[in-house]
Amino acid sequence: xxxxxxxxxxxxxxxxxxxxxxxxxxxxxxxxxxxxxxxxxxxxxxxxxxxxxxxxxxxxxxxxxxxxxxxxxxxxxxxxxxxxxxxxxxxxxxxxxxxxxxxxxxxxxx
Amino acid sequence: xxxxxxxxxxxxxxxxxxxxxxxxxxxxxxxxxxxxxxxxxxxxxxxxxxxxxxxxxxxxxxxxxxxxxxxxxxxxxxxxxxxxxxxxxxxxxxxxxxxxxxxxxxxxxxxxxx
Numbered sequence: 001x002x003x004x005x006x007x008x009x010x011x012x013x014x015x016x017x018x019x020x021x022x023x024x025x026x027x028x029x030x031x032x033x034x035x036x037x038x039x040x041x042x043x044x045x046x047x048x049x050x051x052x053x054x055x056x057x058x059x060x061x062x063x064x065x066x067x068x069x070x071x072x073x074x075x076x077x078x079x080x081x082x083x084x085x086x087x088x089x090x091x092x093x094x095x096x097x098x099x100x101x102x103x104x105x106x107x108x109x110x
Numbered sequence: 111x112x113x114x115x116x117x118x119x120x121x122x123x124x125x126x127x128x129x130x131x132x133x134x135x136x137x138x139x140x141x142x143x144x145x146x147x148x149x150x151x152x153x154x155x156x157x158x159x160x161x162x163x164x165x166x167x168x169x170x171x172x173x174x175x176x177x178x179x180x181x182x183x184x185x186x187x188x189x190x191x192x193x194x195x196x197x198x199x200x201x202x203x204x205x206x207x208x209x210x211x212x213x214x215x216x217x218x219x220x221x222x223x224x
Contacts (some may be wrong), residue, residue, distance in 0.1 A: 034212060043215030044215050091153075096166050096207045099153060100153040102150070
């Protein structure tokens, strides 16, 4: 049973544009909402995370927006760059288990 | 450099072979994890170790056998694998288990079963 549903599966954005990736969840036990970034040939790395007591968190060009009532959270990448081309995963945990989404492959075109 | 090193990076083995994957973390963490990453599927947690004790085993077939001799090293022993076991195997560590802590991943071992 999939705990999180991530969309879109793939995304192509022009350099300088905004990339938006969404994650919907059902498990109300989630109380920490991270996004991981994975480059080809590398393992996932934590990019940014939010706790449900705030609705938005910004770190540089990366922003998480959290909607508790809708049980959704999203990643926004402002001024997208070719170096942002990677696969992005939402992965809220319960205990030891990170419930990874299926990933979004982002391609930023120069 | 993530502080988590996995070897080998690539491994090709036959179904009757026995091999081992190695993971070493230099972060002083107490928890270590094995994940399986297959194409078009979410990452699957396989095993969790806390202070060298296995605390979770997510219904993984017995042909995968983990070993954690100390808090810095984690092995995954493989024997009699099936073609569907071909995947990227990722090791991760965190300061402790649970508590919603970020996990630090190695770059994985790409395993191909002939």
